[in-house]
Amino acid sequence: MNTIQGTAAGSTRPANSVRVVIVDDHAIFRSGLKADLDSSIQVVGEAATVEQAIAVIAQQRPDVVLLDVHLPGGLGGGGREVIAGSAPLLSTTRFLALSVSDAAEDVVAVIRAGARGYVTKTISGAEITDAVFRVAGGDAVFSPRLAGFVLDAFGTAPADIADDELDRLSARELEVMRLIARGYSYKEVAKELFISIKTVETHVSAVLRKLQLSSRHELTKWAAERRLL
């Protein structure tokens, strides 16, 4: 596919194949996604509800879970509840959120629950394969839209020294987020800022950590207020 966003070159692909569980309540989407994924990705299980997902994940202990944000079952918490239910496995199993939803509170909720990234369902097979490898390698995956969310939530002014470190993005992190929001791949971000891809990944992971840990009340308020985008 010629629309790959040049990310493949920068990813750290493990030699062995990656074991994946797909959690989505639409069978058509699951089978489509399975067909789209690279052959080096082994789909070891599927689930359509919160309960099924928690059971399958506990049983299979996959490397990566592709997790729909909206799921039936459980207490109505959807993807967030699956992550919470699989908390003991979080060190070995990583979650990548998939969503058709534009609603910020949905996305931010799964990220804060512990997902390592968020991509939209319209993403191509090659891109999602790359994202899976990236998440399996311990990196964070940000779509332009998630980067936009982050910039909106943390504000676009760089951190003051007086601020709590978790509540603001550093100037460098802001630059990285801005470029990702503009549609740059990690490789292009690295080139633009004259830093290594590894450094870009470090910055993105740091932003993810802040997004997950920050108690900045604006963040939660913002997430609740924004229905759109």
Add this chain to the structure above:
Amino acid sequence: MTTLPVRPPLARSSDRVIAGVCSGLAAHLGWPVRNVRVGMVLAAFAGGAGLVFYAWLWIMVPTADEAARRNARRPASPIAPAVSQPAQGQTLQGQPMREAPSDGGTSAGAAGPADGAAESPWFRVRGMRYGKEILLGCGLLLVAGIMIAQMLGVDVSLGTLIPAAAVLGGASIAWMQLDETRRAGLVDKTKADQAGGWGRLAAGLALVVAGVLVMVSGSGSWEQTWLALLASVAVLGGVVLVLLPWALKFWRDLETERAGRIRETERAEIAAHLHDSVLQTLALIQRRAGNEHDVVRLARAQERELRGWLFQDPGRESGQLSDRIKAVAAEVEDLLGNPVEVVTVGDAAMTEAHEALVQASREAMLNASRHGGGTVSVYLEASEGQAEIFIKDRGPGFQLGDVPADRLGIRESIIGRMKRHGGSAAILSTGDGTEVRLGLPAAAEHVEGKS
């Protein structure tokens, strides 16, 4: 109907000495406030008429806030036309209230309370908001009529008058209540002031019962009245006891039916929307299944439409810069078929210079979609200081110098336009794609304004 000049609605203004009546009245009549105030004071010496008038307005006229709330419910309807309607035009057949002495005001008095009950369709359609006012006016007319009649020597016995007045008053209190709960039920189902409503209903009922009793027993003697009252209350209690289960059941059925109807309306609305949009698009997609490009374009357009419908926040102000950029992106997407992904951070109100920014980005998006041939990424960042837009594609790229001099797309529509409006435009093209960067400082609009 009447062609009275449209006046600002009568409302008690916040510019007040006592209750804002005079300034509200002045605004309504278009008179100077001073004159109205002086007039009111003078009238107060004329047998206290000014005081009574003031008190009446104080009670009956809503404050400006309340008036605003009312107007939000039903737009622009100054009080004058509704009041000047021929309120007594429709006489009501079979009214039991005809017992009142027949003076000039009688028919009006009888018509008033019945209107309060909103039984006549005429009233419900037009005058419902002013039921209270009309009612009170009619009551006052009636009283005035009776007083005049007495002055002229017509003997009106207090024994009939007081009970009749009590019945009328009680009925109108209860009916006004009915009217209001019905209105509340129509507007929304919150009945926060239901307790007060019950109180009014009880007061109205008590008045009517007392009035009827006195009228029927015909004597002013307390013992008799008291006995009759006890008996009638006992009978009423019995009747209530028997009818209560039915009433409750009826009420519950009504509630269920109402809830069902609301659900049904919602469902119908959703179904109508899906039919108009999604089903039509699916049909189109099936007919164009051979053409991948068309299918993708249709699906994108439909997705956008549905998303807008589902996640639209009605409280949000529309017409902002981000909305315009998204609308333009959607237009480009429809025109050329390549997806245009828009990410926005922050927002700004539209100005003339912003419109130029939007047009320049539209041109850039068109170029990116046409020559890049893939997904176009658009990023808008608007802060207090400036608005920036980045349009990125992944096409083969180009050199600005290679573009023929007669092609104005980039030079004029993008770079020239931004310069003219005090902004900046830069184009960065490599073999991996092209990015157009547009910037517009917030102060730029002033520059434009003077030139």
